[in-house]
Amino acid sequence: MRTLTSLTPTPNAKSPVSLRAVVERITRDEVVHVARLARLDLADDEIDQFTQQLGAILEHAADVEALEVADVEPTSHPLPLRNVVRADEVSESLERDEVMACAPDVQDGQFRVPPVLGERT
């Protein structure tokens, strides 16, 4: 087991991306690009606000950069669960009427949407 010294912030030369360097140069353009990825249309003042706040929050988060974590396994679950599976047995599906009841626009038992541009991936 690692000792606690590994938790003491030390400069980490091995890190390929310097988080602090990244967050210090968060730009409006990046915020606009991220908003597009997230399908959000931000007003000008929101873009300014988020540019500033994202920088501030991520700079705080960049504390983790100082940690020497190269040989640490990531944890996405606190318990070591594995191979959780179910048998390949059919269970009941939903009634279509109940499924469609809350849909904004329906036609012929399908969800109707405005034109889709581009291709499926």
Add this chain to the structure above:
Amino acid sequence: MSGLVPCATADTPVEPALPPGWELVVGLEVHVELDTATKLFCGCANQFGAQPNTNVCPTCLGLPGSLPVMNERAVELAMILGRALGCDVNRSVMARKNYFYPDMPKDFQTTQYDQPTNTDGRLELADGFVVGIERAHIEEDTGKSVHVGGGGRINEAVYSLVDYNRAGVPLIEIVSRPDIRTIEHARNYVEELRAIVAATEVSDARMEEGSIRVDANVSVRPHGSSELRTRCEIKNINSLRSLGRAIEHEALRHVDLWTTGSGPQQQTRHWDEAAGRTTPGRSKEDAEDYRYFQEPDLVPLEPTPAVIAAIDEALPTLPAARRAALREATGADADAARLLVERGQDSLAMAAAASGADAAKVVTRLVNDLAVDDWSAVDTESFAALIKMESNGELSASQAKVVLGDLVEQGGDPADHAARRGFEAMDSTELESLLDELIVVNPAEWSRLRGGDEVDRKKMQGFFTGQIMKATRGQADGRAVAQLLAQKSV
């Protein structure tokens, strides 16, 4: 037509007319729908052709609060295919591929990213060429949209209708290395993969129902170079014929762009079958930033060595080995061997030949006359008996074909079917007396057969054969009639 027919058809050039000095570089990504009873993460039926949005539940609709649970059988099938392709089966984790698309209910696809189930395999083609397999990973399918208006073209539609029955259907995506250099090999690769998928019963492998889908990564480079130049990914390829056409078109486009400028841009392109060309897909800005991360709602898959050993133990003999065995046993040519193995008729052929039926006839009869989906009623013994009846002249070729049809329909003893249909073999004395009667009635025709020129002789041979067939209601063996005419007319 499924497109998965022998590839060298007359209307498709075997190789693209790449200008001298250029080499084609192709890698294929093949999506195969796994033949499970249920979807990948929920108990909804994995079923083609149901009424829209009837095989859906909170999980495969991505409703708020729903969670996925992995289908055990899907994992097993993925590992089976992995082992059949000679892959390492690894500890794997599912990941989220984040992008917005209306066919995708969660607006992310649950797939595998940096830790796929299968890696580093190989696929040997019928001619011995080996294509490397980079990975074969598990992922979920998307729903389906119908684009209404604008002739069904996605970019001209007035609106679209979305059906999520297919959303969450388990897929395995097999990613080849860019080892393929010819269109023929690209097609052979898909054919061979399909054969392995069928042999391992991982999928029903119907390209026409979309249970096998192929994307092609195409680039070109100067001959002799080992560089990998900018590639384009071609989607919407629906048949082997389209695969060849799409690769050819794309390769020529690349050569043109390299020759006249700085080459193509890396992008996803869409094959337009009607127009015979590829068109640009989604913009680069949207693509390429999928923000992959581990799916926190699922836990890692860690097959034990015992599980993998059991899969290896249970693997069927793979198509390449079956083809070799069939050719060895029957002398079938490469095409026939491929076809019979694909249909699963190789064991029938070998058993019939082993029981003494004429091997060449066995192969011919199967290739030509047993191209049906369900031939389960045909057992080895009765099939072998049928071939023997044909070989020893008890049945003509056309009669044998009819009786084989009866076996497919009803099973049973071929002799019984022949008797019921009145397919009694006509012995040569019966035929001869019939011919004698015809000669008496048609003396002029007979002398033209004996003394006429080549054209006349042929014509009169046809005349007498026709008369005999008419009199016997087609029961006479054509070869026996020809033989008899030849003897008599000398």
Add this chain to the structure above:
Amino acid sequence: MSALEIAAAVRSGERSALDVVEEHLTLIEARDPGLNAYNLVTAEGARAQAAAIDAAVSAGEPVGRFAGVPLATKDNMCTRGIPTTCSSRILEGWRPPYDATVVTRLREAGAVSVGKTNLDEFAMGSSTEHSAFGPTRNPHDPSRVPGGSSGGTAASVAAGFTPLGIGSDTGGSIRQPAAFCGVVGMKPTYGVVSRYGLVALASSLDQVGPFAANVADAAALFDVIAGHDPLDSTSIRDFEPTAQAVLEAGVDGLRVGVVKELAGGSGGVPGLAADVLARTAEAVEALAAAGAVVDEVSVPSSTLGLSAYYLVMPAEASSNLARYDGIRYGLRVDGATTAEMTTATRTAGFGTEVKRRIMLGTYALSAGYCDAFYGKALKVRTMMLEDFARVYERFDVLVTPTTPTTAFELGARTQDPLTMYVNDVCTIPSNLTGHPAISVPFGVGDDGMPVGVQVLAPASHDAQTFRVAAVLEAAA
């Protein structure tokens, strides 16, 4: 009357479930307009269920452990046919076609849900001010926030609207409002309570948990909702809920650690209020007086929680919230193409705090930064787990304040997200480690507002937190 007393009275026929429910509905009708704890009161459904319970009692049929006990359900738990909004405009009109597992379990236990309670939109917040349906107010002082995000449920229990409540906790969303409202709130070990039907904020951090006015009721509620669910892949098999069984066990000989970094000393987390620290110290003294072996302990990684949390939480949230695209349910704002429709819908349907976190998470996961941000944060979780594992070799439980301060005034912290986020500093480590933690009221601050003390335990030792909380409750 406590929940357990009500259930006993209903089971014995001494009280009718319908009377109990009616009494609580009347109280809600009279007082909730001033508090706004409820997004929706499901009076008719509650009455029907209560009547059915009374009929079952009359017929001598078995009724559940919580027969006739009114329950507040946080409005991010799916309820079949009943609007589930997450306090967001984007889920306008959505009636889930299914029940959350915890909802089903509680109905089967006879608990009667009287409505859906307010929260910070999609559980993103610590004050219940970020709700599309207006803020909830603290029953102890309506000028103050009830905490969040489970502020509606906390207020419902604190106001006596319901003896029981259900919340969810991603970074403190049960414990912090419990502390602010002077009630008991507990976050179970990750995987002990099913998340099926809980609308996700951050999948690897979210956990459903109990609220109650006292420790015994909270323990009984925990025992009902805990247990394996095959619909949740992260659910722990073979978990035996035993919270009720250990309530009388006392703390004699129990090894209690006081986390140095959260005790106000130098080198620790700054900004912890003196009154809160004083109550925490008194709580520790009470445990010592009851026979616990108390010592101070350093948990260095506890200070890293906030950084890792504000990478993991928004990253997962940005992905979980992608599905609100205007196609299958909820709000749709028209657009010329599906992409434009989705953008217009999300822009109109999400509040500012939700947008901020989606932006943060999308940025942290976007090209090139995923390993640096999210990947590193997951490694920090591993380090925290190892750090806590080391500490738990020497201690059975740890004690900290639940919150840096008592409940603050409405509007005091909404301007600066970072200040608001720091509010979660004491509660976040348990979400990152997945460990159980409880907040139990212990006295009041200088402002007369309730103070909560937090008890942490190792994974699967959920019962231990109730055991210690029972002693603190008695000493408070």
